[in-house]
Amino acid sequence: MSGSPVWHPFTQHGLQEPIPCVERAEGARLFTRDGRAIVDGISSWWVTTHGHNHPRIVAAIREQAGLLDQIIFAGWTHEPADTLARALVETMPAPLTRVFFSDSGSTSVEVAVKMALGYWAARGEPRHRIVVMEHGYHGDTVGAMSMGARGVFNRTYAPLLFDVGQIPFPAEGREQATLDALERHCAGADVAALVVEPLALGAGGMLFYAPWVLAEIRAVCARHGVLFVADEVMTGWGRTGTLLACEQAGVVPDLLCLSKGLTGGSLPLAVTMATDALFDAHYDSDRARMFFHSSSYTANPIACAAANANLAIWRDEPVSDRIAALGARQAAHLRTLARLPGVHDARRLGTIVAMEVAGEGGYLSSRAPRMAAAFREAGVLLRPLGDTIYVMPPYCIGDGDLASIYEAIAEAVAG
Incomplete structure (x- = not known):
């Protein structure tokens, strides 16, 4: 790709890495073009669930592309979107009855926050403050950056970011500090919503916390009438071992953000699911009270067809059994890796495995690109988050390919 005009995301072209x-x-x-087979150890940035080019999803895309490619969704509709919305309402927890389409996880979170602010404005209550969790990451648009951890990701854009309240990450043994901080924030009359990644913080370092903590967080929000927004963009669609991470805590959010695995990883699509209360707050004969948000490709028919195929796979095939089996297989590999010198805090949640390796820490750790290069040479796609190595493969991965991932990690750690 030498001389390509492409500007790649999260890539420092000055390093001239291949x-x-x-x-x-x-x-x-x-x-690859040069004839190599690469094992996808991170589901191509956490999106590919059932495997690349799943026949049922490919067939749905091909069929829909020959019928309707795109249509404005403001005041118009189409069957793939309607079918998908109904299927999502049937699949997700009962109070989530409204489905708003968007294009990416970041946008779905911004939609949720705009809905939350619109809800309080419609009620005539001056609630406008958003509370988030330390180390959180919700995307790269300006609103999503504002809700994410301040640091290397967004330091350059600090003048654009709005202020948010923050609660500490509920590390084991320090959970009460998180709950106490949330209680203090929510006791104020201006808090509109809490936005969190349930059970697992992704780009923040694959940090896991206990389901009972999430349940307590939800209870604090409910006690103070604060809207609870679950960013399940990464954790949804089985990554943590259940369809939604919220299931493990027995909680239902007021607003649910889904993307990545929504189409099985084939096409960009996202949804923000809301309760009737959120919808009704914007329902009026006054056009000035409508929900003002859209994009040109809202509810693209081809993407919706792919998502419908994904839901059919979940409905017809033993996806949950595959997830459980993959988790168990990963646990066995992790036990071996955890004994290696230089590996710390080896951990697993569902199909997500993570560990720390000796280094200077931080996302810009100099060891990360060296490890990524070693993985690339070993025929494995892994992208460390600084000194954090994580594995999040498609659910279809075979024993041999899974073993090759952990062999590559062991070699990289030893090297």
């Missing part, structure tokens, strides 16, 4: 060209993919493997 950028492989992938020509096709199947299952858990990527195939």
